[in-house]
Amino acid sequence: MPDILNTAISGLLSYQRALSTTSHNIANVNTPGYSRQQVELGSAPPSFFGGAYYGNGVEIESVTRAYDQFLVREVRDMTSSHGRAQKFAELAGQIDDILADPKGGISPILHDFFEAVQDVADDPASITARYALINSAETLSGRFEGIDARFAELTRNTADEIRDVVDEINSLVLRIRDINVALNDLAPAAAATQQSADLLDKRDRLLAELAQKVDINVVDEDENNLSIYIGNGQTVLNGTEAFSLSAQPDVADPARDVIAYNGLITVFDISSNLGGGELGGLLQFRDTVLEPARNALGRSAIGLAEVFNAQMRDGMDLNGNLGQDFFAYAGPQSIPSSANTGSATVSTLVSDVTAMTSDDYDLSFDGANWTLTSDSGTSAVVANGAPAILVFEGLTLTINGAAAVAGDRFTIKPTLAAAGGLQVLTDNPSEIAAAAPIRSAASLNNLGDVAISAGVVTDVTDPNLLVPATFTFDNPPTTLRADVNVVVGGTPYAAGVAIPYSNNMVIDANGWQVSLSGAPQAGDVLSVVSNQGGTGDNRNALELAAVQTRGIFDGGTASLQEDYGNLVGFVGAQTLGANIERDAQQALRLQAVNRQASKASVNLDEEAADLVRFQQAYEATARLISTAQTIFDTLLDSVRSR
Secondary structure (H helix, E strand, C coil): CCCHHHHHHHHHHHHHHHHHHHHHHHHCCCCCCCCCEEEEEEECCCEEECCEEECCCEEEEEEEECCCHHHHHHHHHHHHHHHHHHHHHHHHHHHHHHHHCCCCCHHHHHHHHHHHHHHHHHCCCCHHHHHHHHHHHHHHHHHHHHHHHHHHHHHHHHHHHHHHHHHHHHHHHHHHHHHHHHHHHHHHHCCCCCCCHHHHHHHHHHHHHHHHHCCEEEEECCCCCEEEEECCCEEEEECCEECCEEEEECCCCCCCEEEEEECCCCEEECHHHCCCHHHHHHHHHHHHHHHHHHHHHHHHHHHHHHHHHHHHHCCECCCCCECCCCEECCCCEEEECCCCCCCCEEEEEECCHHHCCCCCEEEEECCCEEEEEECCCCEEEEECCCCEEEEECCEEEEEECCCCCCCCEEEEECCCCCHHHCEECCCCHHHCCCECCEEEEECCCCCCCCEECCCEECCCCCCCCCCCEEEEECCCCCEEEECCCEEECCEEECCCCEEECCCCEEEEECCEEEEEECCCCCCCEEEEEECCCCCCCCHHHHHHHHCCCCCCECCCCECHHHHHHHHHHHHHHHHHHHHHHHHHHHHHHHHHHHHHHHHHCCCHHHHHHHHHHHHHHHHHHHHHHHHHHHHHHHHHHHHHHC
């Protein structure tokens, strides 16, 4: 039978809880990730009496939260994309600042260095100019070393940050797991369709934080059995069971970390599958900007050292000695895999700067052959031997594979450490080889006008390079004889053998080359001798200065300045693109957040209206109790009167 008092009490309790929920909304208006809650009211089950159904008041069916799964997923996805773009842009900008600095970059000091070389060419006998060249070279090598040190520091910082982000991911997954556990513990005491809105909000907030760290895919089978997948479908949370990630040294290169997934059976590298969030940005920066930039800087250092050294060796110093190497650099690294079971060794040398790339290489053994594969996908193969020699892309690898086992691998890093190891090998100005090793002359007694060119060195390693050579013209002067073995037009002539003379003829002998021209007379004599004492000779200094504009890289098409400019341009383009993408992703994320907020956030105006509405309903219901009391008192009074 309907009971007006119980009906009124149901209203009081329901509106009291509605007012409590509204107060809860207002109190959490500034709580991050909070979703507005709303009490859903419904009529209580009716009672059948006197052939009809009568209502029994109101009851609370549920407390729901303003939630749209699509909007929440959109915010997570945009958060992950923005996290990656923001981190990548931040780090790429640091590389750009280092390389493009008009005062701290390589270009200005490289220009100063070659100006110092030109000063020596202008006055090859000047000790002051030679000292200035050495000082400028030391400044240049210090600049290379300084920039490489900053790259190395960025490498360490990036590795530390990767490990920190992995730890944060594991921590967030465990916290989400704990909420899943709490929701499961609460489930028996809750209605079938009811869960704690506050716990669900907290879990969504943690999921958003996790999406900031790494791209995730969330499967919500039911509210207390949520699962999270990353990468290529690897499970990091399955309901209440969590799986951890770790940053571990790469088997092929222990100095470089990879992201390892600890599954149920094995641990494997998933780095290449992680493309979102801060972790994706860090990996992208390391793999596509930091390591390539450091390798390219090392290639520039190798190119400078190799070409300048080669030209220095083609000259003669103030002491009358052939020139020696001016620069040294850290050579290529050959790193054995920690999984190797054989004892093969590999040594790597730079053999052709013009063919070098900025790539790293993977050298693997299949039991019969060694295969060298670059980061760009190019490859070369050589059969195993003792040793096996592999020449590829400017490198010469000597592989002592006698004890190799199938599956053995090496990581070859030709340029990584070169810039940091660039050094000047001399502090003695007299050892700068500004002169050419040879000089030519025509006898003062010659009657004809025959001339001999200054001569150029073609093979500085020839043991007879500095041995004097004399050319004497016969009578009639259509032939001449040399007192050393020579080659003319590809034809060899022994010493003393008649050589047909022609104007502008080219003669090769003892590692040098000269040309003869003019009209000789019988008995005219020409000579090529050592240039010892040629302190005023600047021929090799001019060639050293020309190294600045000489084509060195990319098959001889790019100079030192152009190569460094290409590196700056590459990093600048990466940074510009990263900044554009970051701004775009930020705008998209803001739009997604605003759409989700319009659905879920607390509106104080609406809450104020609900307060008034529920308060009035509460007061009206309270009057029902007063009415019920009046009716009851009237009934009692009527009974007493009898």
